[in-house]
Amino acid sequence: MSFTVFPAIDLRQGRCVRLRQGDPQAMTVYSDDPVAVAREWVAQGASWLHVVNLDGAFNPQGVLQAPSPNLQALIAIREAVPVSIQFGGGVRSLEDVAWVLDVGVDRVVLGTVALTRPDVVREAVRQFGPERVVVGLDAREGRVASHGWQEVSDVRVVALGRAMYRAGVRHALYTDIARDGMLSGVDAEATARVAEETGLSVIASGGVAGLEDVQALVAVAHRGVEGVVIGQALYTGRVSLREILRWLDRAANPPA
Numbered sequence: 001m002s003f004t005v006f007p008a009i010d011l012r013q014g015r016c017v018r019l020r021q022g023d024p025q026a027m028t029v030y031s032d033d034p035v036a037v038a039r040e041w042v043a044q045g046a047s048w049l050h051v052v053n054l055d056g057a058f059n060p061q062g063v064l065q066a067p068s069p070n071l072q073a074l075i076a077i078r079e080a081v082p083v084s085i086q087f088g089g090g091v092r093s094l095e096d097v098a099w100v101l102d103v104g105v106d107r108v109v110l111g112t113v114a115l116t117r118p119d120v121v122r123e124a125v126r127q128f129g130p131e132r133v134v135v136g137l138d139a140r141e142g143r144v145a146s147h148g149w150q151e152v153s154d155v156r157v158v159a160l161g162r163a164m165y166r167a168g169v170r171h172a173l174y175t176d177i178a179r180d181g182m183l184s185g186v187d188a189e190a191t192a193r194v195a196e197e198t199g200l201s202v203i204a205s206g207g208v209a210g211l212e213d214v215q216a217l218v219a220v221a222h223r224g225v226e227g228v229v230i231g232q233a234l235y236t237g238r239v240s241l242r243e244i245l246r247w248l249d250r251a252a253n254p255p256a
Helices: 034-043 054-058 069-080 093-101 112-116 118-128 157-166 188-198 213-217 241-252
Strands: 004-012 017-022 025-032 048-055 082-090 109-110 133-140 141-147 151-156 171-176 201-205 224-230
Touching: 004 034, 004 069, 004 118, 004 201, 004 241, 017 034, 017 048, 017 188, 025 034, 034 069, 048 054, 048 069, 054 069, 054 082, 069 082, 069 157, 082 133, 093 109, 093 118, 109 112, 109 118, 112 118, 112 133, 112 157, 118 133, 118 157, 133 157, 141 157, 151 157, 157 171, 171 224, 188 201, 188 213, 213 224, 213 241
Parallel strands: 004 048, 004 224, 048 082, 082 109, 109 133, 133 171, 171 201, 201 224
Antiparallel strands: 004 017, 017 025, 133 141, 141 151
């Protein structure tokens, strides 16, 4: 069984924060030291980190390469820990993708640009390969949200996912915005349907409240669910990353 847990490190002005339903006015600061947070998740067994530049996501231009506390934090995290990093937020051009990968990020998440400039996603897959590109499918009531979730389009999530699959994308991050940061539980069935209906391998995001949510997603992993991003549940102590990873190890390697 291959199922990956991605502890989330969401950055605003260089600090590690969590939002509720993507609302920048509903923010809790958990640490002024994102590198220490990254080291803690690695110490607990993380093999991947999911890092988000929230300031870039909220900026209409993205402006990824401009010096910023978040990008400095990303580079510091990359230098501090040996695990893989998935990064998104404000990546709006092919130059942005190249910059992110050049600093040592392993996979880049393309959300807004998948909706507004699908040609950028297609070219990113062509240049860097399908294992280094993830499409962000951020959903409000089944429709795609963009620009840090502040705008909602008329495009259905499944329609965009299918278009991205045709463009060569093979991995997607599916976020149910209404659940994000709310500890309300994941919708494993909806996540599996997105995977089945698009052909993409899907990482779930939004709503994880405890181990039972991870177990529900693992139960549908055979339908195309490859992992889960967890933020609020870890930061509030509702569940420990070490506990989740131990359960996954036992599930993958049952006693003879």
